[in-house]
Structure formats: C-alpha cells, structure tokens
Amino acid sequence: MKRLLPLFLSLFLLAGCSGADTPVTQQLFAMNTTMTLTLYGSRASDAALSAQQAINRLDGLWSRTKASSDVSRLNATAGDPAPETEVAPETGALLSRARELGALTGGALDITIAPIMDAWGFGTTSVFQESDFRVPSRTELDALLPLVDSGRLHVSGSAEAPLAWLDGPGMAVDLGAVAKGRAADLLVPLLTDSGVTSAILDLGGNLTALGTRPDGTPWRIGVKDPRNTETYFCILSLSDKTCSTSGSYERKFEVDGTTYHHILDPATGYPAESGLLSVTAVSSDGMLADGLSTACYVMGAEQSVRLWREHGLEGAGFDLVLVREDGSVWITEGLEDGLDFRGEEAGYTYEIIRR
Amino acid sequence: MRSSAAERTRPTFWDALVVLAVLAAAGSLLFLFRPRSGNFLTARIVLDHELVAEIELTALTGPVTLEVPGAPYPITVEAEPGRIRIAHSGCPNQDCVHTGWVSRSGGQIVCLPNRLVISVSGSNAPEVDGITG
Numbered sequence: 399m400k401r402l403l404p405l406f407l408s409l410f411l412l413a414g415c416s417g418a419d420t421p422v423t424q425q426l427f428a429m430n431t432t433m434t435l436t437l438y439g440s441r442a443s444d445a446a447l448s449a450q451q452a453i454n455r456l457d458g459l460w461s462r463t464k465a466s467s468d469v470s471r472l473n474a475t476a477g478d479p480a481p482e483t484e485v486a487p488e489t490g491a492l493l494s495r496a497r498e499l500g501a502l503t504g505g506a507l508d509i510t511i512a513p514i515m516d517a518w519g520f521g522t523t524s525v526f527q528e529s530d531f532r533v534p535s536r537t538e539l540d541a542l543l544p545l546v547d548s549g550r551l552h553v554s555g556s557a558e559a560p561l562a563w564l565d566g567p568g569m570a571v572d573l574g575a576v577a578k579g580r581a582a583d584l585l586v587p588l589l590t591d592s593g594v595t596s597a598i599l600d601l602g603g604n605l606t607a608l609g610t611r612p613d614g615t616p617w618r619i620g621v622k623d624p625r626n627t628e629t630y631f632c633i634l635s636l637s638d639k640t641c642s643t644s645g646s647y648e649r650k651f652e653v654d655g656t657t658y659h660h661i662l663d664p665a666t667g668y669p670a671e672s673g674l675l676s677v678t679a680v681s682s683d684g685m686l687a688d689g690l691s692t693a694c695y696v697m698g699a700e701q702s703v704r705l706w707r708e709h710g711l712e713g714a715g716f717d718l719v720l721v722r723e724d725g726s727v728w729i730t731e732g733l734e735d736g737l738d739f740r741g742e743e744a745g746y747t748y749e750i751i752r753r
Numbered sequence: 754m755r756s757s758a759a760e761r762t763r764p765t766f767w768d769a770l771v772v773l774a775v776l777a778a779a780g781s782l783l784f785l786f787r788p789r790s791g792n793f794l795t796a797r798i799v800l801d802h803e804l805v806a807e808i809e810l811t812a813l814t815g816p817v818t819l820e821v822p823g824a825p826y827p828i829t830v831e832a833e834p835g836r837i838r839i840a841h842s843g844c845p846n847q848d849c850v851h852t853g854w855v856s857r858s859g860g861q862i863v864c865l866p867n868r869l870v871i872s873v874s875g876s877n878a879p880e881v882d883g884i885t886g
C-alpha cells in the first residue's frame with residue numbers, strides 16, 4: 399500500500415495542473431465598448447472583480463457621456479475666468495501624458511479634438527447611429543480648428559490633487575484615443591498584486607498580453623485584416639505588451655458615394671487620408687500604444703517610420719504594423735521574432751523595417 | 754536499522770503492479786484529455802451577462818432563426834451550418850448587422866445597445882489568444 403501512495407499523490411498533482419490552466423473570463427461593458435478579461439491564477443476570480451470595479455471607476459472619470467465625470471466637468475468650464483477643475487490623480491496624470499504624446503507626434507494626436515468630432519457626429523453619443531453623422535462645411539471646420547490646441551489645456555496642482563482647465567470657450571477634451579490604453583496600464587499592477595501572472599485584457603480591441611501563456615510561451619495576438627474584419631492577416635508573439643489598432647473600418651459613414659471615417663486629422667479637421675488602412679502600435683506602455691495607433695494613422699507610413707526610428711527605443715519603446723492601401727505591410731523589426739504572417743492569400747505582402 | 758526495501762535489488766510483484774498502475778493511469782488521463790477530432794463550432798448568445806442560447810453550429814442541418822427574448826431592441830439571430838449572424842436588429846447603429854457572418858472559432862458579434870454578445874468557439878484550440886483591431 400505504501401508503494402501506491404506516490405501514485406495517488408501524483409494523480410492529485412496532475413488534477414491540480416488542469417485546474418490552474420482554466421482561466422476566469424469576465425466580460426463587461428464600459429468606455430462605450432465591450433471588454434473581456436481572461437485571467438489565470440489561483441485568485442483570478444477576486445482579481446476579475448477588482449479589475450471590473452477599477453474599469454468602471456475610470457469610465458466614470460473619463461467618460462464624455464457622463465455629466466459628473468472629470469472630463470465632462472472640465473469641458474463644461476472651458477474658458478471660464480476662474481475655471482480650475484479638481485480632477486482625480488489618474489485624470490491629472492492622463493491629461494499631462496496625453497499632452498506629451500501630442501508633442502511627440504507633432505500634434506497628430508490631440509485630445510482637444512472634441513469640437514471637431516462633435517461637428518462630424520463622432521462625439522458625445524454613447525451609441526452611434528447613421529443619422530448622427532454629418533459632413534460639416536469647410537467654414538464650420540475652419541471656425542472650430544483654433545479650439546484644437548493641447549497647449550491651451552493646463553494641468554497644475556500636485557500629483558495627488560491635480561487641477562485642470564481649458565483656456566478657451568468651446569474647447570473640449572475627448573479621451574477616446576488614450577483612455578483604454580491607460581486603463582490597461584492601471585489594471586496590470588492591480589492584477590499582478592492579486593497573483594495573476596498570465597492574462598489577456600481585451601479592452602475593445604486594445605489587447606494587453608500580461609506575462610506569458612500559462613505554459614510559458616508568448617501570447618499569440620492576431621491583427622485584424624482591415625479589408626475583411628472577420629479574420630486576421632498576421633499573428634504577433636507578445637508578452638507583457640499592449641497592442642492597439644486604429645483603422646478606418648471601425649466607424650464610418652457614406653454620403654453621396656464618399657466614405658468618411660472617424661480618425662480625424664487635427665490639422666485639417668477632416669478624416670485622415672494618409673494612405674493607410676490600419677495601424678497597430680505595440681508597447682509595454684499601453685497608453686503609448688493606444689495614442690500612437692491613432693497618431694500614426696494620421697501621420698502616414700513614412701512619417702510613422704521616421705518617428706519609430708527617432709523615438710522607438712525611448713522609454714518603454716514601441717513597434718508598429720502599418721497596413722498601406724496598396725496591400726503592402728510595414729512591420730518594424732521589434733515584432734519580427736515569432737511573427738506569423740498569413741496575409742499572402744488576401745493579397746498582402748510584408749516588409750520588415752529596420753533601424 | 755535499514756528498511757527491507759533498500760536491501761532488495763530485484764523488482765517484486767508489487768513493483769510491477771505499481772508500474773502497471775502508473776501506465777494505466779497515464780493512459781486513461783491521455784484518453785480523458787485527448788483533443789477531439791473535427792471542428793465543432795458552438796455559438797453562445799449572451800444578453801446582458803445572461804446566457805440566452807447555445808447553438809451547436811456544426812450540428813445544424815439547415816437555417817435557424819431566433820428572436821432574442823428580452824432584448825431592448827428587437828433582434829433576430831440567424832444560424833446556418835457552421836456560421837451565425839445577426840440578420841435584423843432594431844438598434845440604432847446596426848454595427849451588429851454589419852458584422853455579417855461569423856464562422857471562425859474566437860469570432861464575436863456584439864450589439865452594444867442591446868448589451869448582446871455572440872461568441873463562437875470551437876473544440877479545436879484557437880490559433881490566437883486574442884485579436885487586436
């Protein structure tokens with residue numbers, strides 16, 4: 399009987415293995431999108447609950463559709479003489495960082511673009527419908543463009559009690575281009591503190607691969623085919639990275655045979671026409687990835703590669719997948735390891751971009 | 754005093770039994786966790802976190818339609834062998850209808866105004882852990 403004991407023990411351990419490999423999946427609706435958290439670890443259920451609470455709290459701070467949010471209060475007092483709005487520490491840090499990203503991208507990312515978004519109907523509603531969209535006139539856009547200026551968004555006070563204000567009447571902030579990435583950055587330490595070492599956070603198509611798969615191999619993340627969104631054209635091998643994708647296919651409408659999409663160029667007020675179908679930005683800094691996917695879409699492939707060559711190794715660093723209208727895909731060299739390109743049949747070709 | 758087990762040099766009947774038992778246990782575990790053959794697709798329709806229906810797409814022999822009960826905007830799901838879509842929806846933005854057919858494991862259709870999510874999963878392990886876009 400003594401001989402059989404190790405056998406029973408080993409069976410017991412094997413049973414334990416299969417349990418640890420079963421993730422906890424939490425789905426939620428926040429930030430005007432669906433989110434799915436897939437968490438591995440013995441305390442994953444508790445972690446999922448605290449993650450959900452954290453996301454809802456951030457949504458309550460950064461939403462433009464909730465009247466009590468930091469962003470709504472900041473926008474409501476734009477241009478007032480004594481307007482400083484007390485905001486949460488997370489909001490203060492986010493606003494400051496968004497301004498830095500604006501400077502880094504030469505203004506291609508500007509969170510004060512809200513008045514232009516509203517003119518097109520891409521703005522404040524939580525549920526978009528065809529009838530919300532309209533094509534504003536050049537005169538209307540020219541009158542609104544001076545309101546798009548991150549330099550006139552001021553953040554002061556301490557990190558614990560920040561103050562923010564917009565110094566022009568009619569100015570407004572929209573955090574749609576950075577909020578999900580920043581939310582992912584804030585979720586990661588919360589999850590790892592709860593013992594989660596493997597997770598996929600899907601915040602509305604912004605994917606964060608935390609750690610590695612439970613078996614120790616990198617996560618495999620598909621990049622959506624912008625011409626056929628049911629499938630993906632390549633698979634990236636990632637660990638401890640966030641990837642964010644911006645594409646004209648996400649939200650668009652058609653008037654008189656012309657299609658208008660939602661990625662607006664802060665310089666012109668029009669949907670960006672930069673020769674790109676989509677941009678995926680990858681970084682261990684989620685907010686950087688999120689902001690860069692929008693900014694690089696606006697900048698176009700050549701300028702994005704220049705930005706990558708000059709700044710791609712600074713701080714957390716970043717890499718890019720740029721899908722051009724002619725079907726050529728530029729992938730920067732940091733993503734070459736473990737790259738699985740599947741786009742040939744769909745007419746895509748790829749090239750690794752080196753420094 | 755040394756144990757009798759340490760003194761023995763030749764395997765006994767009990768040693769053989771342990772080896773056999775381990776092999777049998779390993780074999781049965783492999784059998785229990787064997788990858789299933791074929792590509793079975795299942796669609797789970799979830800309305801505001803409640804599972805409304807589960808459809809075995811590969812087991813269908815013809816088209817099936819389902820009016821989702823309790824949806825804020827009337828919504829009709831259509832399933833065919835191996836694929837599923839939202840055929841009609843009373844929601845304002847129609848993103849769900851525009852998504853079209855989903856026939857791949859890991860695919861998803863979302864109707865945000867209805868808080869409805871259809872997830873398609875297969876018995877084959879999906880090739881990717883997530884999709885960005």
